[in-house]
Amino acid sequence: MTAGNDTIRIDNQEIPFTAGQTIMDAALAAGVYIPHLCHHPGLPPSGNCRLCMVEIGNRSVAACIAAATAGQQIRNDTPELNAARKAITQMLFVEGNHICPSCEKTGNCKLQAMAYHLGMLDDHFPQFYPHRELDASHPDILLDRSRCILCDLCVRASRDVDKKNVFAIAGRGTQAHLIVNTPTGKLVDSPMAKTDLAANICPVGAILIKEKGYEVPIGQRIYDRQTIRDIGLYEQAEEKNKE
Amino acid sequence: MTTEHTTKRKLKLATTSLAGCFGCHMSFLDMDERLAGLLKHIEFDRSPFTDIKHCGPCDIGLIEGGVCNAENVYVLREFRAQCRILVAVGACAINGGVPAMRNYFDLQDCLEEVYLRGTNVTHPHIPDDPELPLLLDKVYPVGEIVPIDYFLSGCPPSAEAFLQLLQPLLVGEKPQIAKSRLHYD
Numbered sequence: 001m002t003a004g005n006d007t008i009r010i011d012n013q014e015i016p017f018t019a020g021q022t023i024m025d026a027a028l029a030a031g032v033y034i035p036h037l038c039h040h041p042g043l044p045p046s047g048n049c050r051l052c053m054v055e056i057g058n059r060s061v062a063a064c065i066a067a068a069t070a071g072q073q074i075r076n077d078t079p080e081l082n083a084a085r086k087a088i089t090q091m092l093f094v095e096g097n098h099i100c101p102s103c104e105k106t107g108n109c110k111l112q113a114m115a116y117h118l119g120m121l122d123d124h125f126p127q128f129y130p131h132r133e134l135d136a137s138h139p140d141i142l143l144d145r146s147r148c149i150l151c152d153l154c155v156r157a158s159r160d161v162d163k164k165n166v167f168a169i170a171g172r173g174t175q176a177h178l179i180v181n182t183p184t185g186k187l188v189d190s191p192m193a194k195t196d197l198a199a200n201i202c203p204v205g206a207i208l209i210k211e212k213g214y215e216v217p218i219g220q221r222i223y224d225r226q227t228i229r230d231i232g233l234y235e236q237a238e239e240k241n242k243e
Numbered sequence: 244m245t246t247e248h249t250t251k252r253k254l255k256l257a258t259t260s261l262a263g264c265f266g267c268h269m270s271f272l273d274m275d276e277r278l279a280g281l282l283k284h285i286e287f288d289r290s291p292f293t294d295i296k297h298c299g300p301c302d303i304g305l306i307e308g309g310v311c312n313a314e315n316v317y318v319l320r321e322f323r324a325q326c327r328i329l330v331a332v333g334a335c336a337i338n339g340g341v342p343a344m345r346n347y348f349d350l351q352d353c354l355e356e357v358y359l360r361g362t363n364v365t366h367p368h369i370p371d372d373p374e375l376p377l378l379l380d381k382v383y384p385v386g387e388i389v390p391i392d393y394f395l396s397g398c399p400p401s402a403e404a405f406l407q408l409l410q411p412l413l414v415g416e417k418p419q420i421a422k423s424r425l426h427y428d
């Protein structure tokens with residue numbers, strides 16, 4: 001069977017798409033999980049985390065920014081790609097300070113859940129242990145850049161949904177870091193509120209709502225009960241319901 | 244006779260806590276009555292459970308904690324030299340864990356903050372007894388000092404996780420930690 005006019009094929013499964021959809025959109029809508037961290041249904045894609053790399057022929061593309069095109073034959077859930085995804089996840093861990101036992105986000109964290117999903121037993125690469133600035137100035141929101149993976153989700157959420165444009169990413173390469181768009185660079189001087197999407201979308205424990213950390217005990221949190229695959233597909237379904 | 248002896252030989256197990264909190268050892272003891280079954284197949288060499296001071300030739304070594312001082316390096320190298328299979332047990336051994344949170348700061352600053360400038364310090368003095376092992380510049384994961392064969396994640400790994408690791412090793416098989424069991428907290 002070959003892929004039809006308006007279908008793509010992912011790991012031998014035929015998947016319909018509509019014009020303008022990305023490979024990620026089409027896959028998630030059809031219940032096919034492609035691992036991702038910086039993609040969030042309803043926000044414009046950014047293509048920066050590289051977890052969603054899939055192969056078309058001998059090309060690798062990020063599924064969240066590649067347009068679905070009729071007849072594409074796509075490899076997604078292969079041992080090679082999952083090994084590459086694990087290596088990327090390990091790099092994200094060593095570049096920041098991810099001491100999960102001391103992190104409020106543990107159990108609710110997508111980076112950690114991705115590592116579980118990919119069977120990551122150790123960090124493999126030497127640790128950077130960077131010193132990054134912590135911003136506790138806001139009465140309701142904590143920004144701990146130590147754990148920021150520069151996924152850009154807060155930037156997009158604040159700019160495109162909250163319409164406040166609170167965040168930006170400055171610097172390049174290993175110097176890249178999250179900044180707050182205020183004269184002082186402090187969150188307290190921004191219009192950010194704890195109900196903003198930007199305050200709630202961080203996949204890791206970099207943006208945290210204060211005084212909430214231990215409301216749900218460790219062991220009963222999201223990814224203690226479900227996999228990141230389940231949640232990834234659920235988030236897509238949720239977004240569809242909103243439409 | 245030799246064969247019988249070989250098949251019945253108990254495996255030697257050594258354990259140690261480097262820059263850890265002994266939580267992993269406590270969790271090991273959480274195997275409770277299952278420890279009795281385990282002890283039919285293993286005997287302890289160097290371990291806080293035996294108080295043997297040096298590690299002899301062993302089949303399995305379990306390392307809790309990261310590497311924060313010169314003595315930790317010495318002990319870890321001794322374990323690597325003596326143990327056929329070396330396992331990094333728990334978050335601190337695997338990535339430095341909570342003790343590694345000092346790594347974001349300069350060591351001298353940390354010492355001064357704690358022993359000279361800290362709140363309620365009455366006799367400001369940085370401990371310098373010659374018996375104290377010298378601190379390393381940073382706390383290191385064990386895998387950055389010696390090669391490691393297996394990693395058992397968790398803070399601490401549960402008693403079940405220890406069993407999942409040890410039972411296959413006892414019969415000479417490779418342990419497989421189920422993804423659904425993986426936990427870093």
Ligand code: SF4
Binds near residue numbers: 097099109147
């Ligand atoms: S942000 Fe996630 S991966 Fe990082 S320390 Fe917190 S729980 Fe662990």
Ligand code: SF4
Binds near residue numbers: 147151154201
């Ligand atoms: S703070 Fe969170 S949402 Fe923002 S870029 Fe960093 S990891 Fe992403």
